[in-house]
Amino acid sequence: MTTSPAPKLYKSREPVFPKRVNGFFRRMKWWIMAVTLGIYYLTPWIRWDRGPELPDQAVLLDMASRRFFFFWIEIWPHEFYFIAGLLVMAGLGLFLFTSALGRVWCGYACPQTVWTDLFILTERWIEGDRNARVRLWNQKWNARKVRLRITKYTVWALIGLATGGAWVFYFADAPTLAADLVTGQAHPVAYTTMAILTFTTVFMGGIAREQVCIYACPWPRIQSAMMDENTLTIGYRAHRGEPRGKHRKAAGAEALGDCIDCRACVNVCPMGIDIRDGQQLECITCGLCIDACDDMMAKVGKPRGLVDYFALTDEVKEQRGEAPTPIWRHVVRPRTLLYTALWSIVGLGLLFALFIRSDIDLTVAPVRNPTFVTMADGSVRNAYEVRLRNKHGEARPFAVSLSGAGPLSLEVEGTDDATIEVPADSSQLARVYITAPAGSEQATRDRTDVRIWVTDLANDDRAHEDTYFNGKGN
Template sequence: MNASDQEPGLYAAREPIFPKRVSGKFRNLKWIIMAVTLGIYYLTPWIRWDRGPSLPDQAVLVDIANRRFFFFMIEIWPHEFYFVAGLLIMAGLGLFLFTSALGRVWCGYACPQTVWTDLFILVERWIEGDRNARLRLHRQKKWDFRKVRLRLTKYITWVLIGLATGGAWVFYFTDAPQLLQDLVFGTAHPIAYTTIAVMTFTTVFFGAIAREQICIYACPWPRIQAAMMDEETLTVGYREWRGEPRGKGKRTTDSELGDCIDCMACVNVCPVGIDIRDGQQLECITCALCIDACDEMMEKIGKPRGLVDYLAVGDEAYETAGNPPRSIWKHHFLRPRTILYTALWSLVGILLVVALFMRTDIDLTVAPVRNPVFVTLSDGTIRNTYEVRLRNKHGDDRPFTISIKGDPTMRVELEGTPESTVMVPADQMKLQRVYVLAPNGSVPAEGNRTEFRIWVEDATNGDRVYKDTVFNGKAR
C-alpha cells in the first residue's frame, strides 16, 4: 500500500504558532487588561485588613478551617452560600451578555488562559526574539550553546512564573506573610507545597506549552457560544466585498484588485494561527490583533482602515449595497437579547446588595430535641429542650441574651448557667442547650402545641434576631 493510499489520522499533528508582535489600540487594551488582572491576582493577598485577634489581618481570605470567606468588609458564612451562588449567576449572565454583543470578547481579553498565554509569549519574545527569530530557532536542528542558553533561560523563567502563580494561589487561604516565611524555611504544611507544585505544572503546561490547544480542544465555550450569538452580534470579521480579489499588484483607480494585498499580517499575529479571511471559525478568540495588523498595513499602502474589523453578519449585505456603517449602539448593543441579559444581571446584583445590607451580625438556629418530645417534672412542670446555635460574626466576644415571647407563663433556662446571658466567642458559633418550662395546666390541651418565639439580643449593641418554634406538652 502506498503512503498516499493510507487513511488520514484522527488527529493532525500540532503546528507550533509563533505570533508576531503588533501594536495598536486592541493590543494596547490587552496589555492594560493583562497588567490589571495579573496585578489583582498577585497583589491582593498582601492587602492588609484588621480581622481582630483571632484571624489573619488579610483583606481577602478563604478560611477553610472555619468555612468562611472574607472580602474586605464583607464576611460570608457557610449558611450564606447564596451570595456565592448569586455571584456565579451574575458571572454567567455577564458572559452571556458580552458574548451576545461582542462574541468571544471574554476569551480574547480576560480569560485566565489568554492572559497567562500572553504573558508566556511575551517572555518568549523577550528572550528569543520576534516571530522570525523564533521560527529560525525552532527550525534549527543543531543544539548549539546559543540555542541551549535561550531555551534554558526561557524554561526557567516560565517555571518561575508558574511558581509565582501557585504561590499567589495558596496565599489566599492563610496569612500571606507568615506562609511566605514558612515556605522559605521549609516549615509550611505539605499541602501548601503540593498545591504550589500542581499549580506550577498546570500553569506552565496550559499557558506555555498547550496554549491555543486548550482553547480549541479543552474549553467547551467555543461550542456553546453559538447559542448566545445572532446575526447582529459583533465579532472580528473580514470585509470580503472590499478586499477581494486579493493580489500584490499595483492598485489604480481602474484596478480589479481589492484592498487586500495578501501580506499575511493578520495571520502572522494571530495567537491561534487562523486566517480570519476564511470567515468565522471555532478557533477565533476575538482578540482583534488581526485588526491592528491589517489597519497598520492599510495605512502603509494608503487605503482606509477597517478591512478587518468588528462586524456582524447583517453588516455585510448592508455595506455591500454601498450603505455607510450602521450605528453600533442601535443595531448591535441595544437589542432585546442584550437588554434582557442586562436586566437579569442587574436584578441579581440588586438582590444581592439588598440581602447584604439586610443581614445582621448575629444569627441563630433552633432545633427542638425530639427524644423525648417533652418531659414532665416532679412538680408537674412541663419542659421542652432546644439546641440553639448562636453565631457571633463580630471580631470580639459578645454576650447574647436569650428570652422568649408567647405564653406569659412560660420561662427559659440555659444549661450550665443560672443567667439568661451566654458569652459567644468572636467569629464563632456556640451550641447552647435551652430549656423552656411551662407550669402544670398552662399549656392548652387541644393540639398540645403552643407557638412561641425565641429572641437573641446582643447585649453590646442591642442587635436582635428571633426564630419561631413550638412548645409541646399536655396539661393535666
Template sequence: MTDQVPPPGLYAAREPIFPRRVSGSFRNLKWVIMAVTLGIYYLVPWIRWDRGPELPDQAVLLDLANRRFYFFWIEIWSHEFYFVAGLLIMAGLGLFLFTSALGRVWCGYACPQTVWTDLFILVERWVEGDRNARLRLHRQEKMDFRKLRLRLTKWTLWLVIAMATGGAWVFYFADAPTLFVDLFTGQAAAVAYITVAILTATTFGFGGFAREQICIYACPWPRIQGAMMDEDTLTVAYREWRGEPRKHSEAAKTEPMGDCIDCMACVNVCPMGIDIRDGQQMECITCALCIDACDDVMERIGKPRGLIDYLALSDETAERGGAAPRPIWKHVFRPRTILYTALWSAVGIALVIALFVRADIEMTVAAVRNPTFVTLSDGSIRNTYEIRLRNKNNDDRLFRLSVIGDPAVRIDLEGTPYGSIEVPADTSLLQRVYVIAPPGSAPAQAERSDLRFWVEDLTNGDRAYKDNSFIGTGEQQ
C-alpha cells in the same frame, strides 16, 4: 504489486504557532488588561485590612479552616453561601452579556489562559526573537549550544512565572506573609505544596506548550458561544467585498484587484493560527490583533483602514448593498443585551440589599426529639432544644434568651442559672435550652403548641427570633 497508501490519521499533527509582534490600539488594550489582571492576581493577597484582635488582617481571604470569606469590610459566613452563588450568577450573566454584544471578547482579553499565554509568548519573544527567529530555531533539528541555552532560559523564566502563579493562589487561603515564610522554611502544610505544584505544572504546560489547544479542544465556551450571538453581534470580520480579489489570486489577473494584497500579516499575528479571511471560525477569540496588523498594512499602501474590523453580520449585509453600517451603540444596546444587563443588575442589587439588611446576630433552633418530651417528677413537661448563636461583632457580646407562647412556660439554659449567655467575638456558640410547661397548662396537655425563641444583644438591643413548636402529651383534660 502496488504500494498501498496508508489511510489518513484521525487527527492532524499540531503545527506550533509563533505569532508575530504587532502594535496598535487593540494590542495596547491587551497590554493594559494583562497588567491590570496580573497585578490584581499577584498583589491582592498582600493588602492588609485591620479587623481588630484575633481576626485576620488580610483584605481578601478564603478562610476554609474557619469557613469564612473576608473581602475588605465584608465578612461572609458558611451559611451565607448564597452571596457566592449570586456572584457566580452575575459572572455568568456578564459573560452572556459581553458575548452577545462583542463575541468572544472575554476569551481575547481577560481569560486567564489568554493572559498567561500572552505573557509566556512575550517572554519567548524576549529570549528567542520575533516570529522569523523563533521559526528558524524551531526548524533547526540540531540541538547545539545556542538552541539549548535559549530553550533553557525560556523554560526557566516560564517556570518562575508558573511557580509565582501557583504561589499567589495559595496566598488567598491563608495569611500571605506567614505562608510565604512557611513555604520557604518547609513549615507549610502539605496541601499548600501540592496546590503550588499542580498549578505550577498546569500553568507551565497550558501557557507554554498547549496554548491555543486549550481554547480549541479543552474549553467548552467556543461551542456554547453560538447560542449567545446573533446577526447584530460585533465580531472580528474581513470585508470580503472590499478585499477580493487578492493580489496573488487568479481572479486578480482578469478583474480589478481588491485592497487585500495577501501579505499574510493577519495570519502571522493571530495567536490561534487562523486566517480571518476565511470567515468567522470557532477558533477565533476576537482578540483583534489581526485588525491592528491589517490597519498598519493599509496605511503603508495608502488604503483606508478597516479591511478587517469589528463587524456585525447585519452590517456586512448592509454594506454589500451600499448602505452605511449602524452605529456601534445600536449593536450594544438591543433587547438581548438590555435583558442580560437588567438580570445582571437585579442580582447585584439583591446581593447588596441582602448584605446591608443582614443582622449582626443570628440564631438557629433545632428541637431534640429523642425523646420528644420528658415528664418531670412534678408532672411538668420538658422539651429540649439546641440553639446556635452567631455573634458577627468584633467584641464579645452578652445575649439574653427568652421564649414567648403560653405565659406558663419557662426557659432554662444548661450550664448557667441565668437567662443570658456570653458569645465570643466573631464566632458561634451552641447552647442547650430546656422549655418547661407546668402540669395542667395548655402546652403540657396539647399535642403541639407554637413557640417563638428570642435572642437580644444586651449591648445594643439588637434582636432576632426563630419559631418552633412545643410537644406535649396530647391528653387534654
C-alpha cells in the same frame, strides 16, 4: 489485495508562533494584562485593620474559620448565598458581553489568555520573534537550542511558581505564610498546591495554549447561543478584500480587492486561524488581526477596516452601499437590555441583603432523639441546639428568650439567667430546653409553633428563629 490505512480521527497539532504586532488592541491587551496580573499578585498583600480578634488581610479565604473576608465585608458559612449570587452575576455578565461584543472576555481578560500572553512575551524575549522561533523549532538540537529551551522553561517555571504562590496567599496570612514557605515550615498542603498550580500554569499557558481554548473550554460551544447577527465581532470584509492578490502597477491590477494576501492577520493570531475564512469557533476576538491588517493597509495606502469589529447585518448593508448601524444600537437592544436587567436585579438583591443583615444571628436545630421527654412531674420538655453568632469585634452577652408560646418556659444549659457570653466574631453552641407544664395545651398537642429570640445586651439588637415544640399528641 492492498488496504488503505485507516484515516486519522485527530489532526496533529501545528505549533502556533504569533508574530509581534503593534496597535490599539495590542496596547489594550498589554494594559489589561498588567492590571489583572497586578490585582492577582498584589491583592493578598493588602492590609485591612479589623481589630485584634480578626485577620488584617484585606482579601482572605479563611478555611479554618470557614469565612471569607473582602475588605469591610465578612461572609459567614451560612451566608454562602452571597457567593452564589456573585457567581450568577458573573455568568450573566459573561452573557451580556458576549451578546454585545462577542468573546471579548476570552480575548482580553480570561486567565488562560492573560497567562498565555505572558508566556508568549517571555518566549519572544528569549527566542526571538516569529520567524526566529519557527526556525528554532524546525532545526536540529544543538547547544544553542538546548540553552534557549532551558532558559525559557526556567522562566516559565518561575512564572508558574509565582502564580501558585500568589494563590495560596489568599488562604492564609500572606507575610506569615511567605516566611514559613521560605523556612520550610509551611503546611505540606501549601507546597503541594504550589507545585500543582506551577505545573498547570506552565502546561496550560506555555505548552497547550490555544488547545485549551479550542478543546478544553466549553465556552466556544456555548457562545453561539449568546450571539446573533447583530453582535459586534471580528470579521473580514470579503466584499472589499476579494479577489485578493499582490498589488502591482500592471494591467488588470485595479480589478483586485484591498487584501494583498500578506497573511499578516494569520501570522499574529494566537489561535493560528485565518480570519478571512469567516467566523470560526477558535476565534477569541482579541483584535490582533485588526492591528496587523490596519498596519498593512496604511503601508499600501488603503483605508483601515478590512478586518474589523462589525456585525453581520452591517456587512449586508455595506454590500448594498448603505451606512452601517451605529455601534450603540448593536449594544443597546432587547437581548442586552434583558441581561443587564437580570444582572442589576441580582446585584441590587445582594446589596440589599448585605445592608440589612444583622450583626447577630442564630440557628435552631431541634434534638430529634428523643423528640420530647416526659419529666417526673408530668411536664414535657424539648431540647434544641442553638448556635449564636456574634459578628462584632468584641465579646457580647446574649440573652435567649421565648415569645408567643403561652405557659412554655425556656432555660439554657449551664446558666441561671439564660444569658450566654459569645466571643468576638465567632459562634457559640448552646443547649436550650423548652418545657410545657403538665396538662397544658402545648404538652398534649402534637406540635406547637414557637419563636426563640436572642438579644444583644450591649445594644439591644435582636434576632429570632422560628421552630416548633413537640407534645405528646393524641
